Amino acid sequence: MSEPVVVAESLNVRFADQCVLDDVSFTVNRGEVFALLGGNGAGKSTTLKTFLGTVAPTSGSASVLGHSVTSDSDFIRSKVAYLPESVMLYGHLTGMENIEYFLSLADVKRSASDIEAALKRVALQADAWHKKLADYSKGMRQKTAIALALLRSAPVLFLDEPTSGLDPSAIDEFNQLVTALSEAGSTVFMVTHDVYGACQVAHRIGLLDQGKIVGVFERSGSELIDTEQVHTAFAKRNA
Amino acid sequence: MLFADFYREMRFLSKQRYIVLFLSAVFALSAFAVWSGLHETKLQQATIERLLEKDTVDRENVLAGHGDYGSAAYYSFHVTYSEPSSLAFAAMGQRDTFPWKHRIRMLALEGQIYETDAENPELSLFGRFDFAFIVSVLLPIFVILLLHDLRSGEKEAGRYDLLVATAKKQHKLWLSRALVITTGLALAMLVPLLVGAAIMQAPLAKTAAMVLITLAHLLFWVVVTVIAGRMMLARGQNSPRIASALLGVWLLATVIVPVVSDTLINQSITGPNGGEVVLTQREAVNGAWDQPYEVTWDEFLKTHPEWADYTDMASSFDWKWYYGFQQAGDQHAAELSKAYRDTIVRKDVAAGKASLMSPAMLTQRLMLSLASTDISASLAYEQDVRDFHASLRQFYYPLLFKGGEFELEQLADMPLYRQRLSN
């Protein structure tokens, strides 16, 4: 576990006069699940978007698989599957059609049975597959987008609040999915404010507060990160 | 590669009912405009045909019923006309303002030409609802409505980041979407035009030029809309603001510039109007009855010295004197008439310059020029009428002045009006 895949070095992002990311540095290695944990407005989504190239860093550098976001964002996007914070797909298309459309945008070819397998894997009920997305619940949309991210078969996953809107059993299934992906060699970079969920799946957790990384927690051996300890640190920051 | 993107976006957009309905509406508008243009063309052709059918018969009846050349000329009419070109259906232009048919007698001409002339030629855009109107005035609005939120719409729907993060090459995504919509608009507008052109058997080169003008205007607005949408989004503006800004540009280019330039041109370039020409000529003709004969002959001989030895009259009324003062009346009004036409030309030239500030005006002027329905075409027809009238005088003067016996066969060689413009 020492091949760096996602690297942030002294990343700074400012919007107007607001400093949103303040000297953020971290590394996510191949096969690792890294969770950036923080309260609302801490700068989590901004960090992700900086890696996608939709937010430009004011200073510092960010790279994926050795390619810089400022010069090579097309390459990075081809290697990354992104799950946005609030999943909005096309309401006039069905779940299947949405996935087909986005896959073809990425120039990824998957058969209908591949897509169905992915939808089964995220436990989206089969009778919804051919319904218009406008009629989906939030959790159903989330599952569709997760299935899309899986189907990209990208070596790196960027997940923004992946379990928001999922019911408890779906969260459990999702956590197992992430673990399986990382065991299969995928690198997962997720941002969340769900302490328990992060501790379940992450090998490492960075605590982000007002744009600064204020703490890092790591698994020791095969033991999960201690939820209690992270929760205390998190609560102290967000008191 | 771009073809694959195009095909994907075509499939995608064809599932968006709003876009399909919009394009269908554009198609229906264009089809209606073409249909009504064809209808008007057919009406004009039928009118000309009807006039021509009666023309020869009526004249032959009149000629047979008279015993001297003077009254034969006095009572016979000659149909002149300007056929609508094969593309006039797409751009009726000045055919709605200037006359395209006159029944002419050998009397003084100016009054006959400008009899119906009442108003100024239309220099701005808002005339008939024809294909040219749709392309020059409405097309920009279609483009703005369909493309202003190309990116900002996705941003507002919360899909922008996922789209950008997923697309292999993001500019290809926007480019192919814009291209599909542009193609859809082009087809919706042009298919009716092409059908109309096929029905009218319009020449290929002119039809192609009409298509190119449409595409050029379409592309101009697509580029403006896409670039403005992108730049304004980058500055944090939302779709309604982008649309308002673009509609402002449309208002400026399509309404304000044409209307203001039309007003300025009409104010700054002035000259006599058609009514004054008619009045001047008629006063001269009416006055001639009370003038000594020499006054008429002096004026007439200025332009026709060859008849100087034939002005003796057997009685107090002679047709040659009568036509002499008709000619003199035209000569009296000639300068004013020339000034009137020069004013029209000067206004037209000025409007041509003004159109460089308004793509809509430019588009329409180019289309009218292609369809031979612009001011030049109207003036060319007027010149045809003048030439024909001159040839009629040329034909009758020897018969009138040499004073031979009336023979019907002599009239067999009478000139016939033939339209010179052809397409």
Ligand SMILES: Nc1ncnc2c1ncn2[C@@H]1O[C@H](COP(=O)(O)OP(=O)(O)OP(=O)(O)O)[C@@H](O)[C@H]1O
């Ligand atoms: N485009 C933008 N322009 C200006 N300010 C922004 C922009 N995007 C984010 N911000 C600001 O940056 C800060 C961090 O936002 P960010 O979305 O990264 O927070 P977050 O940690 O993801 O929060 P949440 O848990 O609510 O999703 C916030 O104060 C937000 O107002």
Ligand SMILES: [Mg+2]
């Ligand atoms: Mg966020």
